[in-house]
Amino acid sequence: MPEASSATRLPAVPGAARQASLRAHNLALVLQALVEGGPESRAALARRLGLTKSTVSALVEQLAAAGVVTDDVAPTPPTPAPGRPASPVALAAGGPVALGIEIAVDGLAGCVVDLAGALRATERVATDNRSGPPRERLAQAGALAARLAARATAEGGAPVGAGIAFPGIVDAAGVARRAPNLPGWAPCDLPALLARLSGLGTLVWRAGNEANLAALGEQRAGAGRGQADFVLVSGEVGIGAGLVLGGRLVTGPTGAAGELGHVCVAPDGPLCGCGARGCVEQYAGLEALQRAGGVSGRAALLSAAGRRDAAVLAALERAGRALGVACAALVNVVDVPVIVLGGLYRELASVLSAPLCEELGRRALRGQYAPVRVVASELGEDAAMRGAAGLVLxxxxRDPVAFLPELGR
Amino acid sequence: MPEASSATRLPAVPGAARQASLRAHNLALVLQALVEGGPESRAALARRLGLTKSTVSALVEQLAAAGVVTDDVAPTPPTPAPGRPASPVALAAGGPVALGIEIAVDGLAGCVVDLAGALRATERVATDNRSGPPRERLAQAGALAARLAARATAEGGAPVGAGIAFPGIVDAAGVARRAPNLPGWAPCDLPALLARLSGLGTLVWRAGNEANLAALGEQRAGAGRGQADFVLVSGEVGIGAGLVLGGRLVTGPTGAAGELGHVCVAPDGPLCGCGARGCVEQYAGLEALQRAGGVSGRAALLSAAGRRDAAVLAALERAGRALGVACAALVNVVDVPVIVLGGLYRELASVLSAPLCEELGRRALRGQYAPVRVVASELGEDAAMRGAAGLVLxxxxRDPVAFLPELGR
Incomplete structure (x- = not known):
């Protein structure tokens, strides 16, 4: 009863605003159709959207004047019907783009993504964000954003906003509330600070949790494409999950949804940094893996796994089982059919999958009658920053008029 | 980023259907305003909905002709302005009502609920649904539905649909797919069978999981009122959870969301009927509680708890801790601020709450900066059947024209 059970609220449209908001709604419809369906003629758009051809033409003209769409594309496929060929409308190369900025524990990364979802530019900077004052790192992230915006503009794009991915709990306003793996960073008003430090104060700034945004990235362009329900489980120092249910990212009222790392897999297990015992992070987080495997550093762990070091394989077997118990709890709570392994777990998927799937198959109730697939992330280390840009796009x-004021005139 | 992160799809309205669907939409708006806000004048409705007064008057006239609303109410509060008093429109006593039918492990229950959410009638039948052929019990449930429909009609209501609450996994079509605590029942097309066995084939029939529908009931009229995010945890023989996130019930793609009973709280714990070890049901389900407490039957358990029997108190302490570990996993996954205890747990809340809250406080990450409240169900044993009726209401x-064909003319 998915549809029947949702408490839909019909929006009340204030009378005075109705005409303008109808136009804004229709502009969004046309833009959405082009973003999702690719180039299309005005006539086809009109048929698809249930609008008259003249309405669609007027909307397209407005979007073209704002530089969002263009007529300047070859009709594909060639029109089979006789008469004047229908000239397709497409997203303009010089249209809006968004920046995606990731603040990770061990580095900064950024990208530029356009409305069609194409990656226009990326840049990475290795930094240790646990040492040194957060303000200095934020200034570096701001400078990275400024360089990417300049690059995007030089290549003809129009930056309209930026999303920030952060490894901690981020609230609905974009404020980082807790950052267990980046001591001293929280609280931190990420959008306000980066808007100032980048000099890009005219952009729309948003922020979210790294795993949540990675899930959004995979949904837009990776392993979550076409999946209404899935979870991305991303492991590094911490373990986070990004939940997509019914096509929507679930962040929770305080932004703490998907804190999978602190699901208990053994009530009397080792003490965790959070104060509880037996959190899955104490079995499958990067530091627990290094300790159990007797190696130092992420690269050393991956290389030892590659040469099938016995101690590391045993640590990974134990980690896979613990992840399986935690993922089974998640599947029993939200009934997702797909688990996407991201971050470190993507690199280790070939070793982790077997014990993980074994525990999952035993413990997830839906596994008894419907499959739960475990797959590797497709976007890898790009997922979170691409999702951050996608948040803005x-x-x-949804509301082109809000981002492109010339459309409102 | 709750809003920004949702992948909203704007509905495309087919051109030809636009006029009729606009009217249907506006009829829904007016009805929703009256259901949520109570009696109101046409002028106030028009202002609130951004429609003209003449449009609202025409819509009200249609709803009145279909028996859904009436003018025949005293204006409250008395109009302060001079001139002709605005006559308020209200839901009609003779308007649509829905039946809610619950098939529990140990009985059948049913109710009649009207659009205003008022309980018009209830009836309970004690049956052991684990013994005897399911078909016979379904026939009893059908007869119960027929009696309730006749009672509703005799009292002037117009039954339009019925919802069925079932203690198992129910898919989106209302088919019970798994019923671990009612062997022999699944698969079972509950809506089709009860439509036939009740002789109420003209009603719209729906079905859902008992805990999910209990959450819907609490959301409409109980401890979940005004809560956008909460979970109802209902314990009997099995343990189920009903999740409301962002105002919507989450059932999952196969209907298995909220299967909290099979969340693992000790990987090497006792064997569960599902085949896994250490499921919370093995610590906090009714049968585990009876075994550990040395009592036989639900009533004996409650009475022993009431006289503070040591063995039963110890079993409840252990159960509360196990529930706390499982609820913490749930809170870490979906970040809900409220846990509503239903079923048996409502009766035992005074004993279970302390150990449950202690584990929850230690293990739920959001508990470190935002509260998680644990409260007792307000609707008690009525929750699931009221939610089942609410599903239809x-x-x-949302779509009055679909239920009241006279509105479509």
Whole structure:
């Protein structure tokens, strides 16, 4: 009863605003159709959207004047019907783009993504964000954003906003509330600080949790494409999950949804940094893996796993089982059919999958009658920053007038 | 980033259907305003909905002709303005009602609920649904539905649909797919069978999981009122959870969301009926509680708890801790601020709450900066059947034309 059970609220449209908001709604419809369906003629758009051709033409003209769409594309496929060929409308190369900035524990990364979802530029900077004052790192992230914006503009794109991915609990306003693996960083008003430190104060700034945004990235362009329900489980120092249910990212009222790392897999297990015992992070987090495997550093762990070092394989077997118990709890709570392994777990998927799937198959109730697939992330280390850019691009498509004031005139 | 992160799809309205669907949409708006806000004048409705007064008057006239609303109420509060008093529109006593039918492990229950959410009638039948052929019990449930429908009609209501609450996994079509605590029942097309066995084939029939529908009931009229995010944890023989996230019930793609009973709290714990070890049901389910407490039957358990029997108190302490570990996993996954204890746990809340809250406080990450409240169900044993009726009533409000064909003319 998915549809029947949702408490839909019909929006009340204030009378005075109705005409303008109808136009804004229709502009969004046209833009969404082009973003999702690719180039299309005005006539086809009109048929698809249930609008008249003249309405669609007027909307397209407005979007073209704002530089969002263009007529300047070859009709594909060639029109089979006789008469004047229908000229397709497409997203303009010089249209809006968004920046995605990731603040990780061990580095900074950024990218530029356009409305079609294409990656226009990326840049990475290795930094140890646990040492040194957070303000200095934020200034570095701001400078990275400024360089990417300049690059995007030089290549003809129009930056309209930026999303920030952060490895901690981020609230609905984009404020980092807790950062267990980046001591001294929280609280931190990420959008306000980066808007100032980047000099890009005219952009729309948003922020979210790294695993949540990685899930959004995979949904837009990776292993979550076409999946209404899935979870991305991302492991590094911490373990986070990004939950997509019914096509929507679930962040929770305080932004703490998907804190999978602190699901208990053994009530009397080792003490965790959070104060509880037996959190899955104490079995499958990067530091627990290094301790159990007797190696130092992420690269050393991956290389030891590659040469099938016995102690590391035993640590990974134990980690896979613990992850399986925690993922089974998650599947029993939210009934997702797909688990996407991201971060470190993507690199280790070939070793982790077997014990993980074994525990999952035993413990997830839905596994007894419907499959739970475990797959590797497709976007890898790009997932979170691409999702961060996608967060802004989704907003642009939903409400183009808010981002492109010239459309409102 | 709750809003920004959701992948909203704007509905495309087919051109030809636009006029009729606009009217259907506006009928729904007016009905929803009256259901949520109580009696109101046409002028106030028009202002609130951004429609013209003449449009609202025409819509009200249609709803009145279909028996859904009436003018025949005293204006409250008395109009302060001079001139003709605005006559308020209200839901009609003779309007649509829905049946809610619960098939529990140990009985059948049913109720009649009207659009305003008022309980018009209830009836309970004690049956052991684990013994005897399911078909016979279904026939009894059908007869119960027929009696309730006749009673509703005799009292002037117009039954339009019925919801069925079932203690198992129920898919989106209302088919019970698994019923671990009612052997021999699944698969079972509950809506089709009860439509036939009740002789009420003209009603709209829906079905869902008992805990999910109990959450819907609490959301409409109990401890979940005004809560966008909460979980109802209902314990009997099995343990189920009903999750409301962002105002919507989450059932999962196969209906298995909220299978909290099979969340693992000790990987090497006792063997569960599901085949796994250490499921919370093996610590906090009714049968585990009876075994550990040395009592036989639900009533004996409650009475022993009431006289503070040492063995039963120890079993409840252990159960509370296990529930706390499982609820912490749930809170870490979906970040809910409220846990509503239903079923048996409502009766035992005074004993279970302390150990449950202690584990929860230690293990739920959000507990470190935002509270997680544990409260008792307000609707008690009525929750699931009221939610089942509510499932249908929500549909009526969303799309009155589908339920009241006279509105379509």
């Amino acid at each position: 989704d907003e642009v498509v | 929500d549909e009526v409000v």
